[in-house]
Amino acid sequence: MTGKPKFAMYWAASCGGCEIATLNMHEKILDFDANFKVVFWPVAMDAKYKDVEAMEDGEILVTLFNGGIRNSENEHIAKLLRKKSQILVSFGSCAIEGGIPGLANLTEMHHFFDTVYTTVSTDNTNNHRPQVEYDMPEGKITIPEFKPVLQTLDQVVDVDYYMPGCPPETHQIAAVIDVLISVVKGEAVLPPKGSFLGVGNSTVCDECGRTRNLKKITEFKRIQDIKKIDPDLCLIEQGILCNGPATASGCESKCPSVNAPCAGCYGPAIGVKDFGARMITAIASVIDAEDPDEIERIMDGIIDPAGTFYRFGLANSMMRTGKASWNGK
Amino acid sequence: MTNNFEPLIIGFTCNWCSYRAADMAGTGREKYPPNIRLIRMMCSGRLDPMFVMKALSDGADGVMITGCHPGECHYLEQNYKALRRTILLKRTLGQMGVDPERVKLVWASAAEGVYLAKEIGIFVEEIREKGPLDWPSRKNPAISIVEKEEVSV
Ligand code: SF4
Ligand code: FES
Numbered sequence: 242m243t244g245k246p247k248f249a250m251y252w253a254a255s256c257g258g259c260e261i262a263t264l265n266m267h268e269k270i271l272d273f274d275a276n277f278k279v280v281f282w283p284v285a286m287d288a289k290y291k292d293v294e295a296m297e298d299g300e301i302l303v304t305l306f307n308g309g310i311r312n313s314e315n316e317h318i319a320k321l322l323r324k325k326s327q328i329l330v331s332f333g334s335c336a337i338e339g340g341i342p343g344l345a346n347l348t349e350m351h352h353f354f355d356t357v358y359t360t361v362s363t364d365n366t367n368n369h370r371p372q373v374e375y376d377m378p379e380g381k382i383t384i385p386e387f388k389p390v391l392q393t394l395d396q397v398v399d400v401d402y403y404m405p406g407c408p409p410e411t412h413q414i415a416a417v418i419d420v421l422i423s424v425v426k427g428e429a430v431l432p433p434k435g436s437f438l439g440v441g442n443s444t445v446c447d448e449c450g451r452t453r454n455l456k457k458i459t460e461f462k463r464i465q466d467i468k469k470i471d472p473d474l475c476l477i478e479q480g481i482l483c484n485g486p487a488t489a490s491g492c493e494s495k496c497p498s499v500n501a502p503c504a505g506c507y508g509p510a511i512g513v514k515d516f517g518a519r520m521i522t523a524i525a526s527v528i529d530a531e532d533p534d535e536i537e538r539i540m541d542g543i544i545d546p547a548g549t550f551y552r553f554g555l556a557n558s559m560m561r562t563g564k565a566s567w568n569g570k
Numbered sequence: 571m572t573n574n575f576e577p578l579i580i581g582f583t584c585n586w587c588s589y590r591a592a593d594m595a596g597t598g599r600e601k602y603p604p605n606i607r608l609i610r611m612m613c614s615g616r617l618d619p620m621f622v623m624k625a626l627s628d629g630a631d632g633v634m635i636t637g638c639h640p641g642e643c644h645y646l647e648q649n650y651k652a653l654r655r656t657i658l659l660k661r662t663l664g665q666m667g668v669d670p671e672r673v674k675l676v677w678a679s680a681a682e683g684v685y686l687a688k689e690i691g692i693f694v695e696e697i698r699e700k701g702p703l704d705w706p707s708r709k710n711p712a713i714s715i716v717e718k719e720e721v722s723v
Pocket of ligand 2: 584585586587612613614615636637638642643644645648649
């Protein structure tokens with residue numbers, strides 16, 4: 242058994258969907274197990290940080306790391322796994338771009354705690370808040386420290402590969418695992434460092450089957466306000482904000498094919514440096530108005546531009562955060 | 571606000587109108603503050619909102635975008651696109667805590683050197699009033715966001 246290359250998977254600030262998508266490989270998991278020894282994977286098996294700390298540097302062949310860096314524990318483990326792994330894959334939208342948890346970068350830190358500890362649904366009459374350190378009779382106890390700003394994995398450590406998606410599609414994960422197995426067997430070589438794996442080289446629009454005409458938008462609507470969605474016409478043409486134009490292909494255009502706009506979970510398409518900037522460009526181009534007041538009126542229909550255009554990519558965008566978050570309060 | 575704060579402004583100017591207007595201001599010895607650094611584009615329609623974000627997140631305190639008057643763009647209606655982009659960009663930046671007035675769109679024809687110089691002067695003073703933006707970035711060590719440590723394997 243000891244001869245098999247070692248594998249690890251870790252979750253930082255994430256939801257667990259990446260792990261589910263990975264385990265969804267079904268019988269491929271047997272192939273995987275035949276070729277790798279899983280040494281650390283908190284969701285799937287019991288392991289302790291100290292076991293990882295005791296490993297030799299570079300002892301793990303590949304680590305899939307999902308989730309953003311939200312607290313000191315995430316940061317510690319990111320640095321630890323970087324040291325112990327030959328190949329570190331930034332896995333899923335949260336690790337690559339911050340993902341949904343990264344949206345908290347728009348608000349001050351205390352709002353975050355207020356929501357969690359002081360809402361009507363929380364029974365916390367004395368308004369207790371977590372203390373990073375606490376003196377107990379038995380000694381000092383600590384918990385990880387929350388950071389004002391969520392960072393992406395590659396803002397904290399060096400990353401070898403990226404595998405986007407929220408979560409990455411299972412068939413894409415399986416294909417990447419196949420490549421890894423071939424590499425281990427010496428039948429294939431690794432792609433160049435920094436490559437994006439398991440992703441198409443075009444946009445979601447390109448894979449989307451909906452008809453596109455010359456777009457002239459005079460009104461934006463929220464999807465729940467539309468009585469009947471035309472199943473064949475581009476959603477943007479129906480006044481629904483769709484992130485397809487800026488998003489990397491790779492998901493087979495799943496959401497638009499069931500009448501839901503692309504949320505942008507696969508992250509920026511090749512050549513797109515800032516996801517939101519590309520969407521601002523795309524949306525501004527199709528608005529049919531030249532008068533500033535009329536333009537403002539139409540844009541009032543875009544309720545939450547930052548949350549829509551940076552739903553997954555705020556932490557990795559040019560701006561990275563909102564100004565409110567980094568005061569640390 | 572610090573008294574000796576000198577705003578840094580990036581100006582994206584159109585080759586056919588405002589860049590020439592700025593040139594003309596110079597030729598005519600019309601003075602405008604040195605706080606603005608002009609970058610020439612072929613048309614205001616070339617403005618990718620990312621340029622503005624890059625400027626602001628890398629140390630600029632304000633951004634001025636200038637183009638041909640409505641109806642006079644050399645590429646038909648690109649300046650209307652620039653107008654719509656700027657409006658949407660300002661709304662987005664506003665949510666991020668950037669005062670939308672730090673981004674300003676000005677129309678100026680090639681003949682309006684005096685007017686453009688005056689507008690630049692006004693904008694510099696407006697930004698001086700607002701104070702430094704100080705966006706946290708790799709280039710701004712005053713704000714501590716931990717950065718990557720290279721770890722070699
Ligand atoms: S904008 Fe959305 S609905 Fe329209 S073509 Fe692109 S992915 Fe399809
Ligand atoms: S050519 Fe000047 S704005 Fe288009």
